[in-house]
Amino acid sequence: MITYIIRRVIGAVLMLLVVSVVTFAIFFLVPRIAGATPEAFASRYVGRTASQETIQLMAQRLGFNDPLAVQYGRFIKGVVVGSEYDTGTSVEKCPAPCFGYSFITQQPVWPDLLDRSRVTLSLAVGAAVIWVIAGVSTGVLSALKRGSFFDRSAMGIALAGVSLPIFFTGMISLVFFSYNLGWTVPGGTYVDLTVDPLQWAYSLLLPWITLAFLFAAGYARLTRAGMLEAMNEDYIRTARAKGLPERTVVVRHGLRAALTPIVTIFGLDFGLLLGGAVLTESTYSLNGLGKYAVDAITNNDLPKVLGVTLFAAAFVVVANLLVDLLYAVVDPRVRLS
Amino acid sequence: MSRRSILATAALGTVLALGLAACGGGGAAPTPGQTGAASAGAAAKDEFNASIDKIWNPSDKKGGILKLANNGTWDSLDPGNTYYGYSFNFIRLYGRALLMFKPAPGKDGNTLVPDLAESLGETTDGGKTWTYKLRKGVKYEDGTEVTSKDVAYAVARSFDKKVHPSGPSYLNELLDWPKDYKGAYESKDADISSAITTPDDQTIVFHLKQAFGSFDYIVQMPMTMPVPKDKDTGSKYQEHVISTGPYMFDKNEIGKSFTLKRNPNWDAALDPNRPALPDGYEVALNVNADDIDNRIISGDLHVAVAGTGMQTAALSRVLPDPALKARADNPSLQRLWYTSVIPDVKPLDNVDCRKAIQWAADRTGLQQAYGGELSGGEIATGMIPPMLAGYKKISTYETPGSKGDEAKAKAALTACGQPNGFETNISYRAERPAEKAAAEALQQSLGKVGIKLTLKPFPQGDYFQLYAGRPAYVKENNIGLAINGWGSDYPETFGYLQAIVDSRTIREAGNYNLSIKMPEVDKLIDSIKGEADEAKRTEMWAQIDQLIMDQAVTLPGVYAKSLLMRGKGVTNAFISDSQQMYDYVALGVQQ
């Protein structure tokens, strides 16, 4: 077990390294191949009347003149052991994990990431609770009442749910519920949990529901399929034969087996979502990690982009790891080796 | 000039219903009570354009909190590192430069008045040396007295464009800095007396490389706001700027929000320009632009601090509703949206082909693309906006209804030897929906005479450095047309026009002048420099404008306007010609 965990952690770190190399390459290597000079990079981060001289100085300060490997090494070194930053008047220590300083606002990236992840976490947790409860219970009911009106309509709605782009449902629901009816707050409103829990929930209600709807649909379909399969297994027959109450049969035996794949998928979905619900956050203008990433990309703010990509990938990797470990707990047949 | 991201506009905000306003509205800027909103509109009658050329709801009542929101964030709050128009307006609440624009409505607001200095600049050698005397007794928020050395230090630190990249570089270029000078941080002990001297604590003298008559306009910019050397934290200084104005920073979360409170060490007796009405300011950052509009309409917010006008979505709400329209103002800006017609690219090297574009362009469609008459602007006929000296309506390419004239365009094409039209590319900044719409509108109207345009969107951060502003790229990729825009830092034609029409400013990359390379124009600019008579100078500017239009190297779009809305409960609201938005120094709020 312990060797397994160690191996997986090493694998995870390697994976993050690969992600960082690829991100780095996209932003630094591709433009270079296309002919961008260090000055061209630097020119994005100077004022609008900067002279060529200023641009050169900036290229020097941001290290664009160094070979790419050196620039990449500097970034990784910052993440692992921290780095230093010259504010002009003094040299600031940026402790590990240091994701560098924004090229544009000159603010450290790491606190930003932590701060933004509060919004994303709030969004993801709330939506996940709704979609798991709604999705799984709908799936179970559908499976038990296979072919019924409920089953048909629930599956119909679920199929519609996975077919709707969230930026469309988001926009329409905002216009309808917020602009026309005034039931919910407009986009861009977020109140932190620590400020006012009620307001927090209220401000996120619409994003939660829209996001959850999308996922719940998929989960309902998965649960239903899993339940149908499980209920046909021999051990269910055995359980019934033993005279166990139907309720116990369904919940303890059927659902448990059906849930295993759901747990896997949930881990992946949740991990991906924590890395930034790009479209949801954009549509509702929530300042979470996803919107942070998009803003950073449009502004070409490379330290931010690198930081947020790695951060997001880390969530997925950790989620993956947890799912695998959880598997061993949920399903005794799985042996970790 | 605000850098707007793709998604600043690609997101939604909507209005609150009245019943939920109180609990829903506190989100971005939680406050106790709805300041002012309750008694809004009681004192003054709402009327369209009521803040233009006059003060709407004048008041000298102090108190209340003014609530503002920004759809982006400041480039920096640091006086040495900011270059946004609204920032120049707002920064005067917590900083005092040597001079400032008079907080007064309309044209009167264009005059300079002394602020930290006792009087306007004095020069005895025709503009090469400028002397300013500081008011005695002005203090920082911590009670220490401001000296001329602090102003000198502030300028010297803003010289370092690595630490302060965003600020204007006028003083870097104008002053006679020692060779190899690198700014106050790297060249700590350098002798800068060739550029700035401070004979005593109350006097500061600037030494220029060559005479510059408009130096007063430069020192009203925030770079001359004093910075105490021992409190300077370089790129982190924006986290707590040491105030000399009536307000100082209370809480400041960069990129999220900040608040200002009264500065106890500010002395009203030493500051004749600032009424300092509100007790404080709350500013929320990175708020969705549509959301800001809706919250101003509902009374939840007082001012959209960026001052660039309401979003397109709000137009169809505000304009048809007389009550809402009455709260709006529609100022003109010192800004021109235009399209460069680049003669380096074939067949636009032929003046007739360029003229064909002028004749074919549907200027009404273009105006609509920029946002229509009110939030876009007035159809432009030349390069100089009506606010600046030298403006003249140019009727060279006048067509009925400004819709273009296909017959004349075709005639011009024939004269050019391309009777069936030609193909070229049009570039624009991908993040700007109005520029995209303008490019599409031109594609549409030029297509009617056979001029086929292909749209080339580029990221705005790289637009001038890598694409449209780089002649080599433009030639190689046949960028015949480039959507462009230009605004003025101060109300003077020279500062505005020279940068975009003088061919000698054109460099390898990073150009704003993309198409005007006319020796006659350069020559006229030189004559203007030596001309003392203002009327003659004005005449020559008009001449330049006409010359450019005769050569058809730019296609003017609109003289920009914006549609602003007065928040419920604001007092003392007016738009000055210098700020072209509400003057934030004067604005108050009803209790």
Add this chain to the structure above:
Amino acid sequence: MTAPLDVSGSAGEAAPEAVLEGASGKAIVGRSLGQIAWMRLKRDKVAMGGAFIVVFLILVAVFAPVIVAMFGHPPLDFNQDQIDPATLAPKGAYGGMSTEFLFGVEPLNGRDLFSRVVYGARISLLIAFLATLLSVVIGTIMGVMAGFFGGWADTVIGRTMDVFLAFPLLVFAIALAGVVPDKAFGLSGDALRIALLVFIIGFFNWPYIGRIVRGQTLSLREREFVDAARSLGARGPYIIFRELLPNLMAPILIYATLLIPSNILFEAALSFLGVGVKPPTPTWGGMLADAVRFYTIPHFTIVPGLAIFVTVLAFNLFGDGLRDAIDPRSR
């Protein structure tokens, strides 16, 4: 749920088999799996409805110029007489819908929404199909290699798929689509953008197919017929092409069909975020992005939104039905 041995389920469920048995009057002709699946599919009205819409949409995309010539206005043409110059909103009610403009007009410039939606179908379907094809090709090659050769190859390919799945996809796609220059690989304009989008979408989605193919290959590899072929002296390539691939066709077909709608959504998302095919070429996602500025005029949002919805739903219905038909256990 009463009898554990209830194999037939509800009446419709086992119908195809019932038909097979019931038709015992005729000689029982051996039917291929494909024929059985086709029979099942034909009986699934919902899936056939989806298929009908899919075919209809493909026809719309192919004949877009004809349809627009008959019922609409050219998709790039401005109709500024339809727009109120001050508010930029369409003059007519319901977004300017009329017999002249079936779906109304775009605010600001009055372009015909009907025509733009029809032309949007071309980009949307083209990219989704090609991207799916790319995913299938890469996914199948990788999946078969991992499954068939196992060991070292399996580890490398497996880890690669993990890396792909850990990428914050959308962020990545935006970044990549943003930095690619205006002209590359001898392509420019729409062709380059389409190629780029196909590459991004297809390339990031292959592990999805790859995993399934790998799993199927693993189980097929151990089957008797593969052993038989091997014992007859067949070598790797022969086994892969003659024994494995034909048996992989069914799962690949199912998942490819289900990948198309998700690719349509992906393309729409990229266009929505401003990195899709460049304007003025109409795309559904791009139209939605434009509509954000005009959210007070909801029809501009609804028209392209519904287009995406109907298309994706139709593909999902069809794909679901196809899966049920080929692999009834999954139902």
